[in-house]
Amino acid sequence: MTAINITNLHVDYDDGSPNYRGEPVLTGANLTVDDGEILAVLGASGSGKSTLLRTIAGLQQPGSGRIEVASVTTDDDGEHLPPHRRNCTMVFQDAQLFPHRTVAGNVAYGLEAAKVPKVQRRRRVAEVLEMVDIAELADRAITELSGGQAQRVALARCLVIRPAVILFDEPLSALDRGLRQRLAVEIRQLLKQTGTSAIYVTHDPAEATTVADRLAVVEHGKIIDLGPVATLDISKLSDSVASLLGGLGEVTGVITAVSDESTTVEVVENIVVLPGRQGGLGDTITVNLSR
């Protein structure tokens, strides 16, 4: 079974008004995400990453094309299932929590809407708050949370309804780098633990390679599959795609993560991921990224 299947997707915000100056955003995009797989999507600002997620979530109706979520056709040339009937949920950059509810009240919301009995609801909310490591914040007001805590609540609110797919739209971009990396590791663990598939949009290549099994890029209205993170070879990519992953040319940086499959090098503000084990943690390394 595939979690997401997209064929020949076209999305255009043209509302027919004479003032419209834009161009179609997605022009024949194709994408498959396997069951349990995490796909990170990178792309230049305005390339259509949020549009892609919003369209899968049912918040934006495509002009044409076909979308399947968890093997159910949600869009097919005119056919359009509303968001609440899709087996997926979305986590946004600003957590978008209900300010008048407590943490537990926010997490319980989806179960209330699904008319899950109260006793079961309490148990599931407690379980998921434990899972995302904020059990002690259950009765806390939303206005009293840090940015990182708010995103844990947003994630709990999604996980509690056990969707087949979670769509992440730059969920950590408002947080500092250290916290971002730590939460990225935790998000991956939670998705794998629960068997949830995900599409994860980010600007940060380090976050993308930490969270995801596979990478893709949105460019010129299409989705380019870059393949598994473990075998990513930046020297084989086009300049525009390589620059999203840290740029080209000879650079020197420090190794910040290493495994048998890949080596992550921090180069000033950029992150470069190389195939295979290229040294030890903390080593300084010079990499020639030109072809």
Ligand SMILES: Nc1ncnc2c1ncn2[C@@H]1O[C@H](COP(=O)(O)OP(=O)(O)OP(=O)(O)O)[C@@H](O)[C@H]1O
């Ligand atoms: N509601 C809308 N109405 C009209 N145009 C829109 C709307 N939402 C997005 N766009 C346009 O569609 C294009 C793609 O936007 P989108 O937000 O999907 O890009 P993105 O890759 O997520 O960008 P960023 O990385 O800056 O968040 C942009 O040119 C944007 O101006």
